[in-house]
Amino acid sequence: MQISCASEAAPGQVNEDYAICGPNWAAVLDGATAPRGVDSGCIHNIPWLVHQLAATLSTKMLLDEAFPLTDMLAAAIEDTCSAHANTCDLQNPDSPSTTVSIIRISSDTLEYLTLGDSPLALWRPDNQITALKDDRTDHLPGGRPYTVELVRSLRNKPGGFWVASTEPKAAYHAVTGNVPLTPGIEVGLFTDGATRLIDVYGYDWAGFFASLRDLGPAGVINRVRDAERNKPHPYGKRYDDATVVHVSDIARPQRT
Numbered sequence: 001m002q003i004s005c006a007s008e009a010a011p012g013q014v015n016e017d018y019a020i021c022g023p024n025w026a027a028v029l030d031g032a033t034a035p036r037g038v039d040s041g042c043i044h045n046i047p048w049l050v051h052q053l054a055a056t057l058s059t060k061m062l063l064d065e066a067f068p069l070t071d072m073l074a075a076a077i078e079d080t081c082s083a084h085a086n087t088c089d090l091q092n093p094d095s096p097s098t099t100v101s102i103i104r105i106s107s108d109t110l111e112y113l114t115l116g117d118s119p120l121a122l123w124r125p126d127n128q129i130t131a132l133k134d135d136r137t138d139h140l141p142g143g144r145p146y147t148v149e150l151v152r153s154l155r156n157k158p159g160g161f162w163v164a165s166t167e168p169k170a171a172y173h174a175v176t177g178n179v180p181l182t183p184g185i186e187v188g189l190f191t192d193g194a195t196r197l198i199d200v201y202g203y204d205w206a207g208f209f210a211s212l213r214d215l216g217p218a219g220v221i222n223r224v225r226d227a228e229r230n231k232p233h234p235y236g237k238r239y240d241d242a243t244v245v246h247v248s249d250i251a252r253p254q255r256t
């Protein structure tokens with residue numbers, strides 16, 4: 001199996017995305033940029049939360065291989081809470097948060113979990129692509145642009161949207177599933193700063209994945225930066241952190 005990745009901050013900014021991988025798994029995280037002037041109740045910045053969660057998740061992925069991905073993420077959120085419960089107000093509804101998307105390849109199955117808007121995509125040799133998205137933030141009441149108050153009232157609430165922050169049970173609201181490991185299958189994990197090539201800049205999934213296979217993760221991010229320079233995003237940030245993970249050469253394990 002080959003796992004390649006690239007993660008790049010928006011120009012001049014600190015990268016709030018992160019990517020991690022192990023021998024048979026990979027994950028991407030996209031920390032939510034705090035709205036200006038909002039008191040999060042947390043003394044830490046977004047990268048701290050993202051790195052803390054990534055580190056605890058990584059440990060669990062390596063040591064608790066058989067656990068369901070949802071349990072793994074819930075435990076990682078819980079450990080992350082413990083890491084700042086003594087210094088920060090974890091009841092604050094604006095406490096830092098992040099998306100988390102994970103894939104794990106075990107036996108003849110690919111398992112996935114996606115919480116928040118960091119999409120996954122499966123590519124098969126007949127060029128069939130399956131996009132797996134948690135798109136609840138695309139459908140909040142009233143449509144975009146969303147107010148800070150609206151987002152706060154719907155975060156980690158039934159009927160709203162779920163992210164990794166201070167609520168371990170959010171993990172059980174992730175979009176999850178598994179698919180058989182068919183020959184030649186490949187997987188991509190992305191933050192929305194990368195998939196804005198599709199959401200905003202006219203790519204379809206087939207074109208996006210073709211670029212990924214031709215150019216690799218860093219090449220795709222270069223395409224994103226070119227597009228952002230040429231045409232401002234209609235409602236979002238001009239530039240966004242962008243992360244791409246590509247999992248290929250997924251050999252079907254030998255049965256014994």
Ligand SMILES: [Zn+2]
Nearest residue numbers: 042044084088
């Ligand atoms: Zn904190």
